Amino acid sequence: MYILIDQKRKKIIIILLFFLIALLLLIFIKSTNNELAVYGTGSFRIIVDPGHGSIDTGTHFNGLYEKDINLKLARILTVKLKENNIRTAMTRNEDQLYKDSRNKDLKRRPTLTGKLKTDLFISLHVNQYHTSQPSGSQIFYKTNSDKSKLLAKTILKYLIKIRPENDREITPGNYYVLNQADCPAVLIEIGFISSPIDRQLLTDNKYLEKMANAITAGIIEYLKTNFYN
Numbered sequence: 001m002y003i004l005i006d007q008k009r010k011k012i013i014i015i016l017l018f019f020l021i022a023l024l025l026l027i028f029i030k031s032t033n034n035e036l037a038v039y040g041t042g043s044f045r046i047i048v049d050p051g052h053g054s055i056d057t058g059t060h061f062n063g064l065y066e067k068d069i070n071l072k073l074a075r076i077l078t079v080k081l082k083e084n085n086i087r088t089a090m091t092r093n094e095d096q097l098y099k100d101s102r103n104k105d106l107k108r109r110p111t112l113t114g115k116l117k118t119d120l121f122i123s124l125h126v127n128q129y130h131t132s133q134p135s136g137s138q139i140f141y142k143t144n145s146d147k148s149k150l151l152a153k154t155i156l157k158y159l160i161k162i163r164p165e166n167d168r169e170i171t172p173g174n175y176y177v178l179n180q181a182d183c184p185a186v187l188i189e190i191g192f193i194s195s196p197i198d199r200q201l202l203t204d205n206k207y208l209e210k211m212a213n214a215i216t217a218g219i220i221e222y223l224k225t226n227f228y229n
């Protein structure tokens with residue numbers, strides 16, 4: 001009788017252990033996929049970082065949320081980059097925060113540059129002001145980084161071509177995601193949610209497409225001047 005119970009217990013323990021190992025394996029594969037499986041082909045690696053996510057909405061106006069605009073542009077931008085044979089990864093591809101924590105999420109974003117041996121880090125955000133006048137995009141670059149400044153300057157050249165209001169001076173940005181990035185890094189405020197004209201453009205897929213094309217053109221010119229000369 002005792003032996004029978006012991007064998008039964010042994011069987012149950014083995015089955016439980018099997019399920020536990022399977023579960024751990026699944027969690028491991030999922031977490032690795034989240035960070036690594038996004039890359040395509042090509043030799044250059046770029047991380048596109050759509051700012052905010054989930055409960056961290058970023059700036060907003062009448063039900064229009066920065067986090068959604070950032071993600072929309074990021075998705076278009078990664079497609080354009082991939083079309084140009086550039087490997088891309090996104091810090092998030094859904095309306096979410098890493099481990100549902102603003103803090104953990106913010107800390108994780110720039111660390112991916114090291115893990116993925118990234119060449120450039122492009123963070124996308126939306127600006128806001130207390131009056132409706134200011135409009136257009138603005139680029140901030142990683143402080144004390146000449147390469148980041150050059151990247152910002154090169155992208156700006158193309159952003160001006162699609163809209164004169166985008167001609168705002170490039171500025172060093174003391175942002176965590178930029179400072180902690182292991183590579184040249186810029187943060188692009190793509191427009192002002194407080195401006196009615198910008199709001200129209202930020203919700204217009206054709207304009208986002210133009211933005212993505214301009215950013216891609218700037219990135220390609222930067223890569224050519226920095227890696228091929």
Ligand SMILES: [Zn+2]
Pocket residue numbers: 051052058059066125126
């Ligand atoms: Zn933001």
